[in-house]
Amino acid sequence: MDSVMVSRRLAEVVSSPVRDLLALIERPEVISFAGGLPAPELFDVDGWRAAFDTVLSGSAARRYLQYAPTEGNPGLRGLVAERLSRRGLATGAEDLLVTTGSQQGLTLVAAALLDPGAVVVVEEPTYLAALQCFGMAGARVVPVGAGVDPGELAAVFARERPVLLYLVPTFANPTGRTLGAQRRAALVELARRYGVVVVEDDPYGELRYRGQGLSALASYDEAVVYLGSLSKVGAPGLRLGWVRAPRELRAALVVAKQAADLHTSTVDQAAAAEYLASADLDGHVRMLCGAYRERRDTMVAMLPQVVPDGATWSDPDGGMFVWVRLPGGVDTAQLLPVALEHDVAFVPGAPFFAGAPDRATLRLSFTSTAPDQIVAGLRRLGAALASR
Structure with a gap:
């Protein structure tokens, strides 16, 4: 068969280096800090087995193997709404759309709101799969500096007239950064003033290890679109997430989801x-x-x-990642093969940038590696750095 010509829009979307890297590090001797993975040994296998046994053993078992409403299981939506409300984000079941992971939620929002050429503003660096999503939508991504200075953001809003502002404000991927309360309020107010839709991606918010929790951006304005997930606190293999959105947008999201997959797995x-x-x-x-x-x-x-001396790194209050910057003009993409020769893996920082990348950066994930293996893996990384 002749080669297939994929669409220009897809051809311009770069493959995820994290997903590609995971395929290369299956050797058991490799200690990986690459994937943003929960620890599999901490999954509540017994609890999930019991839940599936209950729903497949009762009188409704056949219904749970059938097609279902696009909006999602009413009981699940109600329970998620209660959980969000207890965390300070007042939510009703009717506010939620269940999605196949929060990544699908972001894809649906992009489909509903972004025409080709529309502008999306992101904090830089940012979640690379979000950059993929906006690329698939044909959007133009405009970065603002880490920490999202309100003055810089106002200038970008005035100049670029974006449709969306995408943020991971709590324990961000890849930096682990958290935006403070005053900054959150200021950003939401700016978005309201300029008519920009804020999309708050919150997969890590419950994984706080020190300090007090902060109010979600969505608690400052009902127009903020909030994405949540069971992947980091439950199990990512379930692919269960949700979108909390205002009614006028939620109707469009339902149509977009119908076109994508009809509904998320009924039994899950x-x-x-x-x-x-x-x-x-x-x-x-x-x-x-x-x-x-x-x-x-x-x-x-x-x-x-x-x-080496001169390196800097984050010390996050929660989440899954430590962000490192090396001195001396290092390109961490070139360092990665050396690290793999030492049986340790990380993610180079460049793909997390929408603009000119800082190639001296790298992301380390700590959640899926036991403490003794973290020590051993970092020693291997040190040996790789010393061998350059």
């Missing part, structure tokens, strides 16, 4: 509803935070022993 939604109703997810999250806190602390304490 039913099991998730059963799990939220019967299991102690709050207790599970507390356990995760205790384990991940130790792993973060181990990584942050070990880094000074392995990186």
Whole structure:
């Protein structure tokens, strides 16, 4: 068969280096800090097995194997709404659309709001799959500096007239950065003034290891679109997320989802509803935070022993990532093959940038690696750095 000509829009979307890298590091001897993965040994396998057994053993079992409404399982939507409300974001079941992971939620928002050439503003660096999503929509992505200075953002809004402002304001991927309360209020007010839709991506918000929680951007304005997920606190293999959106946008999102997949897995939604109703997810999250806190602390304490003088790194209050910048004009994409020869992996920083990349940066994920392996892996990284 002759080669297939893919669409220009897809041809311009770069493959995720994280997904590509995961395929290269399956050797068991490699210690990987690459993927933003929850720790599989901490999954509540028994709780999820019981939830699936319950929904497939009861009188409604056949209904849970059938097609279902696009908006999602009403019981699951209600339970998620209650959970969000307890966390300070007043939400009703009718405010939510269940999605196949929060990544689909972002794709649906892009489909509903972005025409080719529309402008999206992002904090730089930012979640690389969001950059892929906006590229698929044919949008033009305009970055603002880390921390999202309101003065800079106002100038960009006035000059570029964007449709969307996309933020991961709590424990951001890749930097681990969290925007403070005053900054959050200022950004939402600017977006309201300029008529820009704010999309708040919050997959990590419950994984806080120190400090007090902050109000979601969506709590400042009902027009903010909020994306959530069970992937980081439950199990990513379920691919269950949600969009909290105002009514006028939610109707468009439902149409976009109908065109994408009709609805998210009926049986997985039913099991998730059963799990939220019967299991102690709050207790599970507390356990995760205790384990991940130790792993973060181990990584942050070990880094000074392995990186060269002049390196800097983040010390996040939560989430999954430490962001490192190396001195001396290093290109971490060229460092990666050397690291792999030393049986350790990370993600080079360049793909997280919408504009000119800082090639001396790299992302380390600590959640899926036990403390002793973090120590061993960072020693390997130090050896790789020393061998350059």
